[in-house]
Amino acid sequence: MESLESIRQRILAAVPGARIELVHNPSPSGQHSLLVDPSHALAVARFLRDDPHLRFDYCSNVTGVDWLDTEITEKVRVRLLIEGVEREVEETRKLLRPGYLEVVYHLYSMALRHGPLILRMRTGNRSDQIRLPSLTPVWRSCEFQEREVFDLFGVIFEGHPDLRRILMWDGFQDHPMRKDYVEPDDYEYEPTPHGAVAEKARRHQATAAPPPGPAASPKAAAQTPPASH
Amino acid sequence: MDPGLRSELQRHGIFVTTLEQLYNWGRSNSLWPLGFGLACCAIEMIAASMARYDLARFGAEVFRPSPRQADLMIVAGTVTKKMAPQVVRLYNQMAEPKYVIAMGACAISGGPFKQGYNVLKGIDRYIPVDVHIPGCPPRPEALIHALMTLQQRIAEESLLSPKRPRHLRPDQPGEYPVPEFGPHDLVPPKNPEVWKPPILRRPA
Numbered sequence: 001m002e003s004l005e006s007i008r009q010r011i012l013a014a015v016p017g018a019r020i021e022l023v024h025n026p027s028p029s030g031q032h033s034l035l036v037d038p039s040h041a042l043a044v045a046r047f048l049r050d051d052p053h054l055r056f057d058y059c060s061n062v063t064g065v066d067w068l069d070t071e072i073t074e075k076v077r078v079r080l081l082i083e084g085v086e087r088e089v090e091e092t093r094k095l096l097r098p099g100y101l102e103v104v105y106h107l108y109s110m111a112l113r114h115g116p117l118i119l120r121m122r123t124g125n126r127s128d129q130i131r132l133p134s135l136t137p138v139w140r141s142c143e144f145q146e147r148e149v150f151d152l153f154g155v156i157f158e159g160h161p162d163l164r165r166i167l168m169w170d171g172f173q174d175h176p177m178r179k180d181y182v183e184p185d186d187y188e189y190e191p192t193p194h195g196a197v198a199e200k201a202r203r204h205q206a207t208a209a210p211p212p213g214p215a216a217s218p219k220a221a222a223q224t225p226p227a228s229h
Numbered sequence: 230m231d232p233g234l235r236s237e238l239q240r241h242g243i244f245v246t247t248l249e250q251l252y253n254w255g256r257s258n259s260l261w262p263l264g265f266g267l268a269c270c271a272i273e274m275i276a277a278s279m280a281r282y283d284l285a286r287f288g289a290e291v292f293r294p295s296p297r298q299a300d301l302m303i304v305a306g307t308v309t310k311k312m313a314p315q316v317v318r319l320y321n322q323m324a325e326p327k328y329v330i331a332m333g334a335c336a337i338s339g340g341p342f343k344q345g346y347n348v349l350k351g352i353d354r355y356i357p358v359d360v361h362i363p364g365c366p367p368r369p370e371a372l373i374h375a376l377m378t379l380q381q382r383i384a385e386e387s388l389l390s391p392k393r394p395r396h397l398r399p400d401q402p403g404e405y406p407v408p409e410f411g412p413h414d415l416v417p418p419k420n421p422e423v424w425k426p427p428i429l430r431r432p433a
Contacts, residue, residue: 168347169311169410176346183346184414189426196344205430 001114004032007054014051015043023120033104033118038132041121042159045138048107048117056107056117059135062145064153065102066126066178072097099126101155105135105142123155126178134160152177249388256326256394257288257383260376263299263319264292268306270333270366277369287376296322301379303372304358307335307342308349310415314407320356321404325396328383330375331358334365341365354419356405 008020011034018040023033036044048056072095080089101123108115123130134157136142146157147166154175157163165172174181187193188208190201235245266274278284278292293299296319308316320329331352334340339350352358359382360375367375386394395401405423408415 167311171410171412173412174346181346183344184418186350186414186418188419189429191429200344 001109001112001117002053004034004117007048007117008034010051011044011047014047015040018044020044031116031118033120035120035122038121038123041119041133041135042138045119045135048119049138053112054117055109055111056115058108058110058115059105059139059141060108060116061104061106062135062142062149063104064149064155064177065104066153067099067102068126068179069099070097071095100124101126101130101153103132103146103149103155105139107139130154131156131158133158134163136160151175154178250384252388253384253386257380260287260289260301260328260379261291261293261299262289262301262303263296263323264294265319266305267308267312267316268333268335270305270336273366273369274303274305274332274372277372282369282373284373284376287373287380289376296320297324299323300325300327302327302329302356303332304329304336304352305332307340308352309347310349311347311410313349313352313355313415314409316352317355317405317407321407325403326394328359328379329356330360330362330372330379332362332372332375333367334363337361337363349415351424354424355408357423 004022008022011020012018019037021035023035025031025033048054073092074095076091076093077088078091079086081087082089103121105119105121106115107117107119121132123132132155134142134146136146136157137159143161144166146160147163149155150157150160150163151165151167152175164170168176176183185200185204185207187197187201187204190197193201230245230247238245266272276282278290284290289301300323302320302323304316320327329352331337335342335348336352339345339348342348343350349355353361360379362371362375364371383394386392388394388397396403405420406417408417408420410416
């Protein structure tokens with residue numbers, strides 16, 4: 001497979017107006033990806049599928065990522081006038097990067113036996129600009145997986161033939177894989193809690209009303225053996 | 230009846246029993262499980278019913294496809310919140326006297342998926358469970374042991390005592406409310422009539 005940079009150049013030549021960014025992955029796997037702007041994503045996807053040297057005919061995986069608002073601190077060198085003398089001073093600036101939802105597609109070519117090519121798309125924010133174009137018209141295998149991303153992350157795919165929840169029931173209102181999802185508090189009975197479960201059980205105990213009836217003695221509760229890890 | 234006298238009579242070819250023993254012997258040796266599996270525990274349940282482990286030795290090999298013909302529900306696997314109403318509805322449709330075995334860590338407590346948003350933390354929040362089997366998944370021997378435990382309990386259900394079978398006790402309902410899908414969780418999230426866990430207090 002040719003390099004990502006050359007693929008990017010060829011997409012830019014083939015799809016006029018497209019904005020494509022190369023997202024670098026610094027980990028040892030080095031799976032770099034292409035960030036596509038949503039308005040041209042469908043044309044880019046068609047190009048990747050139909051180009052005779054690429055022929056990405058198979059979309060193996062669609063998944064979502066939830067990025068919260070993050071504060072980025074960066075150090076900038078600034079020229080300032082201090083006591084009449086111009087000096088270069090280092091200044092820390094804090095930037096608030098607004099959060100967004102990201103959808104990641106893994107593409108392979110069955111015909112040419114190469115891949116994966118990783119495509120990304122980002123929404124405007126996490127609340128009202130959450131619409132992205134569906135790539136189901138290009139790769140049929142995206143259908144259920146885009147429904148899953150819709151179900152768990154709340155991304156609305158425009159042009160999807162049948163956008164319903166797929167894992168949770170229809171009346172469910174939350175998106176459980178979002179990082180700010182609040183799960184129902186059902187940690188009433190935790191005989192051997194440890195880690196995060198112990199934390200949640202303690203929180204439940206603090207918020208719940210004191211229950212009627214005889215309580216197990218604290219001694220007996222303290223004697224419950226801790227779990228092995 | 231004195232067991233010594235009974236064995237003495239048996240030696241002379243006279244077999245004495247009580248109606249109650251005969252009734253419970255028949256019931257405990259013809260348990261018909263409902264044939265449904267929810268996750269990997271079902272594979273162990275299938276293995277237990279096949280030739281190698283041979284659940285048929287205990288009279289429980291007839292896995293029925295209809296709840297109307299079954300009297301034992303083996304909850305074999307993870308009960309998701311989406312599946313829980315259907316499990317309760319199947320229980321309601323089964324004929325009395327009916328029994329429930331919760332097989333595996335998931336059916337008991339949610340198991341490794343306990344912190345998930347979609348897994349019910351134990352089927353005993355909605356229906357009464359007679360035997361719990363720990364394990365992930367439990368081996369077929371464990372299921373056989375659970376079945377033997379259940380048979381023993383059925384044999385001990387005296388017909389006139391307070392420990393009589395469920396269908397002879399007016400305080401035991403034959404049906405339990407089926408939970409509904411709510412906007413954030415099942416409604417209600419548990420049935421407090423059925424699920425009464427001990428309250429644990431521990432120092433903060």
